[in-house]
Amino acid sequence: MIQLSLDGKRLYVTTSLFSGWDKQFYPNMVKEGCVMLQIDVDTKKGGLKANQNFLVDFGKEPHGPALAHEIRYPGGDSTSDIWL
DSSP states (O other), X not given: OEEEBTTSSXXXXXXXXXXXXXXXXXXXXXXXXXXXXXXXXXXXXOOEEEEEEXXXXXXXXXXXXXOOOSOOOTTOOXXXXXXX
16 A cells, blocks of 8 residues: 655555455465555655665554554645545
């Protein structure tokens, strides 16, 4: 799943798409949890670059491995938040 920040400068990517499909096609990810990374978007020159300092491992969550789909932030920062 991907979410673009409202300013268009950060693209957040998770390895999980839809839990039904994840269970069918990626059973190991269901057992281990997914990850999320941030891709920095150069809005002036163009191009994408993975942010080496941003990685969320949902396999290490306190209540067991988790699958993250849509990313939402308090106060709104990503494209999914425009519907709140």
